[in-house]
Amino acid sequence: MLFTKKQFIFLIIVIGIALFVSMYKMPYYIYKPGGADALNPIVEVEGGYKSQGDMHLVTIQGGQATPVQYLWAKVLPHQQVLPLRKVRPEGVSKDEFLHVQLQMMESSQEKAKVVAYQAADKDIDIDYKGVYVVSVVDEMPASDVLQRGDRITGIDDTTIQKADELISYVEKKQAGDTIEVDIKRDDQTLTKDIKLKPFPDDKNKTGIGIRLATDRAVQVDPDVQFSSGDIGGPSAGLMFSLEIYDQLTKTDVTNGFQVAGTGEIDYQGNILRIGGVKKKVIAADDEGCAIFFAPNENGANDSNYEAAMEAADDIGTDMTIVPVDTFSDALNYLQQLQAKEK
Numbered sequence: 001m002l003f004t005k006k007q008f009i010f011l012i013i014v015i016g017i018a019l020f021v022s023m024y025k026m027p028y029y030i031y032k033p034g035g036a037d038a039l040n041p042i043v044e045v046e047g048g049y050k051s052q053g054d055m056h057l058v059t060i061q062g063g064q065a066t067p068v069q070y071l072w073a074k075v076l077p078h079q080q081v082l083p084l085r086k087v088r089p090e091g092v093s094k095d096e097f098l099h100v101q102l103q104m105m106e107s108s109q110e111k112a113k114v115v116a117y118q119a120a121d122k123d124i125d126i127d128y129k130g131v132y133v134v135s136v137v138d139e140m141p142a143s144d145v146l147q148r149g150d151r152i153t154g155i156d157d158t159t160i161q162k163a164d165e166l167i168s169y170v171e172k173k174q175a176g177d178t179i180e181v182d183i184k185r186d187d188q189t190l191t192k193d194i195k196l197k198p199f200p201d202d203k204n205k206t207g208i209g210i211r212l213a214t215d216r217a218v219q220v221d222p223d224v225q226f227s228s229g230d231i232g233g234p235s236a237g238l239m240f241s242l243e244i245y246d247q248l249t250k251t252d253v254t255n256g257f258q259v260a261g262t263g264e265i266d267y268q269g270n271i272l273r274i275g276g277v278k279k280k281v282i283a284a285d286d287e288g289c290a291i292f293f294a295p296n297e298n299g300a301n302d303s304n305y306e307a308a309m310e311a312a313d314d315i316g317t318d319m320t321i322v323p324v325d326t327f328s329d330a331l332n333y334l335q336q337l338q339a340k341e342k
Contacts, residue, residue, distance in 0.1 A: 001028075003035050004264070005081060005333075012132045014165040022066055022067075022068050023064065023066060024066055024067060025064045025065070025209060026064070026065045026066065026067060026070055026084075027084045027085070028064070028065040028081050028082065028083060028084055029063070029064055029065065029081070029082050029084050029086075029087040029088070030059050030060060030063060030064075030065045030069055030070070030073045030079060030080070030082075031061070031062045031079070031080040031082070031276055031279060032060070032061050032062075032073070032076075032079040032080070032279060033060065033061070033078055033279040033280070033282040033283040033286070034058070034059035034279070034280075034323065035056045035059050035135065035141060035283055035287070036056040036057070036059075036260050036280075036281050036283045036284045036286070036287035036289060037056060037057050037059070037244040038054040038055070038056055039054065039055045039056065039057050039229070039239060039240070040054060040055075040225055040243075041227070042057060042226060042228055042243075042248070042337055043224065043225075043226055043240060043243045043244060044224065044225045044227075044247075045223075045224045045244060045247035045248055046223045046224070046225075047221055047222055048220040048247030048248065049224070049246070049247055049248075049249065049250055049252075051246055051247075051253065051254045051256075052252055052254060052255075052256040053252070053255065053256045053257045053258055054254060054258055054259070054260060055239050055242050055243040055259050055260075056239065056247060056258065056259065056260040056261075056262050056284060056287060057228075057231070057236045057239050057240075057333065058236075058239075058261070058262055058280040058283050058284050058291055059231060059280075059283065060073050060275075060279050060280065060283075062087075064084060064094075064229045065081065069304060078278070078279060078282055080276075080279075081120075082320065083117055089138075090138075091140060096135075096165065096228075098232060100134060100135055100211075100232075100339045101232025101233050102230070102232045102259055103134055103213065104232060104233050104234045105228060105231060105233055105234065105236070106238055107213055107234065108233075108234040108235075108237040108240065108265065109228070109237075109240055110216065110265060111224050111237055111239050111241075111265050111267050112236075112240035112241035112265055113218060113220060113224060113240075113241075113244060114218060114267055114275060115241045115265060115267070115268075115269045115327050116125065116240075116241045116242075116244035116245040116327075117187075117220050117244070117248070119241075119245055119269070119327065119331070120244075120245050120248040120249055120326075121268065122220065122221065122222070122248055123220065124218065124219070124220045124221075125218070125219040125220075125223035126217070126218050126219075127216065127217040127218075127320040128161035128188040128214065128215070128216055129151070129161075129215040129216065129217060130151050130152060130153040130160060130161060130184070130214075130215050131151070131152045131153075131160055131162065131165075131166050131212050131213070131214055131215065131223045132149060132150065132151045132152070132212070132213055132215050133146050133147065133148055133149065133150045133151075133152065133211070133212065134210075134211040134212060134213050135148055135211045136148065136209060136211075136266070137199070137209035137210065137211075138208050139209075140197065140199065140200075140201055140207070140208060140209020140210075141194045141195055141196065141197055141208045141209060142208040142209045142210045143168070143209060144196075145194050145208075145305065146181075146183070146192070146208075146210060147185065147191045149185075150183050150184070150185050151181065151183065151184040151185075151215060152166060152181055152183055152212075153178065153184060153251075154181070154182035155169055155170075155179050155181055155182070156169075156179055156180050157180070161214070162213045163212040163213060166212060167212070169255065170196065170206075170207055170208065171206075172173075173196050173206065174196070174206060175196055175197050175198050175206045176195065176196065177192070177195070177196050177250045178191055178193050178195045178196070179194055179196065180192070180196065181193075181194055194208045204291070217271070222248075224244055224247075225239075226261050226334075228294075233274075234264040234274070235262050235263065235264055235274035235275075235276075235280075236262070237263060237264045237265030237271075238261055238262065238263040238264075238265050238271050238293060238324070238327065238330060239260070239261050239262070239264055239293075240258070240265075241275075241327050242261075242327075242330060242331065242334070243270075251335075252335050253335065254334065255334065255338070257290045257291055258285070258287070258288060258289040258290050258291070258336065258338065259289065259290070259291045259293075259332075260280075260284035260291065260292045260293070260319075261284075261291070261292055261293025261294065261322075261324075261330065262277060262280050262284045262293070262294065262295070262304070263276050263294070263295040263296075263304070263324065265327060268300055269326050269328060270325065270326055270327075271295045271296075271324050271325035271326060271327065271329070271330075272295060272323055273295050273297055273303070273304050274284030274295065274304060277295075277304045277307045277308050277311070278307055278310065278311035278314075279311075280292075280308075281294075281308050281312055281315070281317070281319070281321070282311060282315060283309040283310075284306045284319065285315060285317040287317050288317055290318075290319060290320065291319065291320050291322060291333075291334075292308060292312075292319050292320070292321050292322065293322050293324050293330050294308035294309075294321055294322070294323060294324070294332075295323075295324065296305075296323035296324055296325045296329075297324070297325070298325055303323075305321065305323040309321050
């Protein structure tokens, strides 16, 4: 079939428009319910016990919008469109953003490991090696001095082993004060002076402008391995800790149920607020889970638990939404369940 010149030009225009609406990246980010994967293939304790039920890691799908995806997100239920700058700050590349998310996932796995092994009374040894810089804040003093990956070992001749120690020390200072920071960068040992200033978006808060993580070497027996792939963020901490504990102990903690949930966990076993809880309730319901743990935030208004309950009502799920403030809350709830009939 031969095309006239006009037909050929029209075809090129149509192809160009199709490519544009399907591939052009808009300055918007779309969130929607993801999956609720069983954790057995993701977490493996050496010689761990098997269970009749499963713990589930619940995720949200997200990505920068094309014009087609943007229009669908405006029409379809349970999808959220946000300006890209609210998800990924200006000046932060996609690769840098993903790197931070993966570091947060790695940190959540370590915290979950510590909480679970201590709760199960298993062998665990923690060696503190200082604090490393996850990222720096633009227009803050650290942006001209520190780099991602720097290890901070001391401030003003005071040894620093944990992020909390550094934060507590800096919080006692005032804008204009100068601190002397000891740094290890690659093979170098450096000492830098940094003057504190208020944060651009919070003039009542003073600092140097860094995101920190404590560098711990955690040794456990039996060993545990994670294979979470490219899943990022801290929100799987609670479910990781429950899965590890379940594999470490002979008693089937799941009692035969499909158990989902979300919540960042700290080293003391506290469960912290996360984003996107409504979408995670939908994902867990789609997977057929019977129980969903949500951060209660000590009963605060507009807590994750309240949002999870709203989502459960909206979709009419039979899934039980359980408020938790600590790892122990979730574990105690599961331990008092009657085993599900086979």
